[in-house]
Amino acid sequence: MIDRRLLRKEPDTVRTAMERKGVTDVDLDELLAIDEEWRELKSRGDELRHERNQISSDIGELKAEGEEEAAQEAIERSSELKSEIAEVEARADELTAKLDEAMLRIPQIPHESVPVGEGESDNIEARREGFSDLRDLPDAVVPHYDLGEDLDILDFERGAKVAGGGYFFMKGDGARLEHALIQFMLDHHREQGYTQVHPPILVNSRSMRGTGQFPKFVDDAYRVGGANDAPYDDDDLWLCPTAEVSVTNMYRDEVLYDDDLPVKHQAYSPNFRREAGEHGTETRGMVRVHQFDKVELVNFVRPEESYDRLDSLLAEAESVLRELGLPYRVLDMCTGDMGFTQAKKYDIEVWAPADDMDDGPAEGGRWLEVSSVSNFEAFQARRAGLRYRPERHESAEYLHTLNGSGVALPRVVVAILEYYQRPDGKVTVPEALRPYFDGQTLIEGHEPVGESAVGAGRKE
Numbered sequence: 001m002i003d004r005r006l007l008r009k010e011p012d013t014v015r016t017a018m019e020r021k022g023v024t025d026v027d028l029d030e031l032l033a034i035d036e037e038w039r040e041l042k043s044r045g046d047e048l049r050h051e052r053n054q055i056s057s058d059i060g061e062l063k064a065e066g067e068e069e070a071a072q073e074a075i076e077r078s079s080e081l082k083s084e085i086a087e088v089e090a091r092a093d094e095l096t097a098k099l100d101e102a103m104l105r106i107p108q109i110p111h112e113s114v115p116v117g118e119g120e121s122d123n124i125e126a127r128r129e130g131f132s133d134l135r136d137l138p139d140a141v142v143p144h145y146d147l148g149e150d151l152d153i154l155d156f157e158r159g160a161k162v163a164g165g166g167y168f169f170m171k172g173d174g175a176r177l178e179h180a181l182i183q184f185m186l187d188h189h190r191e192q193g194y195t196q197v198h199p200p201i202l203v204n205s206r207s208m209r210g211t212g213q214f215p216k217f218v219d220d221a222y223r224v225g226g227a228n229d230a231p232y233d234d235d236d237l238w239l240c241p242t243a244e245v246s247v248t249n250m251y252r253d254e255v256l257y258d259d260d261l262p263v264k265h266q267a268y269s270p271n272f273r274r275e276a277g278e279h280g281t282e283t284r285g286m287v288r289v290h291q292f293d294k295v296e297l298v299n300f301v302r303p304e305e306s307y308d309r310l311d312s313l314l315a316e317a318e319s320v321l322r323e324l325g326l327p328y329r330v331l332d333m334c335t336g337d338m339g340f341t342q343a344k345k346y347d348i349e350v351w352a353p354a355d356d357m358d359d360g361p362a363e364g365g366r367w368l369e370v371s372s373v374s375n376f377e378a379f380q381a382r383r384a385g386l387r388y389r390p391e392r393h394e395s396a397e398y399l400h401t402l403n404g405s406g407v408a409l410p411r412v413v414v415a416i417l418e419y420y421q422r423p424d425g426k427v428t429v430p431e432a433l434r435p436y437f438d439g440q441t442l443i444e445g446h447e448p449v450g451e452s453a454v455g456a457g458r459k460e
Helices: 004-009 011-020 028-064 068-103 144-150 156-163 173-191 205-211 243-251 303-324 379-384 409-419 431-437
Strands: 124-129 195-197 202-204 237-239 254-257 263-272 291-301 328-332 344-352 366-377 386-389 400-408
Touching: 004 011, 004 028, 004 068, 011 028, 028 068, 124 303, 144 409, 173 263, 173 291, 173 303, 173 400, 173 409, 173 431, 202 205, 202 243, 205 243, 205 379, 243 263, 243 291, 243 379, 243 400, 291 303, 291 409, 303 328, 303 344, 303 366, 303 400, 303 409, 303 431, 344 409, 366 379, 366 409, 379 386, 379 400, 400 409
Parallel strands: 195 263, 254 386
Antiparallel strands: 124 328, 202 237, 263 291, 291 400, 328 344, 344 366, 366 400
């Protein structure tokens, strides 16, 4: 969350950030009025406690001097003050709850370098890579969902049968491709100085709030043992939407030392999202699904180093696509499309040559987001209590957090199946993945087992 002092000193800055990020569910004027009343109550409470402490000290002296009547009056006044203090504190607690709830709904302030815009059409393409030496592609590139079923490495129908729409099976070399990508990324990022962690798949509500998923994105989460619209508390559990949540909260409410920083963690995890706001889009294939694998990169750094680290983190995520030989582009995200929690954000989009889109490159195909590389500055740190001590004798300060996918797998699989496919319907295994395929160079598929229920029965 933002610093409440910024809200008081620069309310227009906060108001502009809310407008540019499309946040309309917080009445800033009302919030400022609540904050002003809270400060007045805090000051009044301090005055009352000081007076009561003084009276308590006087009572003993009055009794020692035999001033019983004056002592009794002081005792009665002390009792009145106690009641008044309780009333002030009760009202202050009520206002604190309102302030805390509202502050969780105020977005991060965009960095001054972020382009101002309303949506994805206002994002700025920083660069594109890999288009100067494209592979020779078939005249008609087969979309991944058809190719995957032809090779019997993807099964969407049986996935829907088992779990519903937005789920699928990967089989044979498809499953092998998925695991090869995971291990390749973990090995690759370890060489970049990342420590691998294996996080819990379940996270509690407080962890979701700490990274900014809650309360804004509660409808997109999968709750364990209850409906999303029912009341929940800090200990209720949710399926992890991204390893960002678990890894960022590893150090929640802790103080790191200056020489602990920077911390660079990487984590593979399955991720679960309802995509409640995206119903009905990308219904074919594995571009928008409810369960997907991802390797996440999470960084904890000193505030003065966070923007240099953002550039390095972006390069680290990009290097995965470079190693895989996949064409991609980098977008500098505008204020209206960058997200609730980010101060600055880059998206990396891989090129998939099937399914021409209006905004695709000149070569045809479409762009698929595979990574968002973000600097949250101290926004998550304030929510999660992430601090560091610059010197061991100094006061603790909030550190800065960053993360980026290194990268999300389903869309990378889409790009590999489409970009590396051959005219004969087979798929070339990218060179960087061949050590994880025992040197195998082609995904050739195999004869499907049985037939789905919509067919005429098992093949003979």
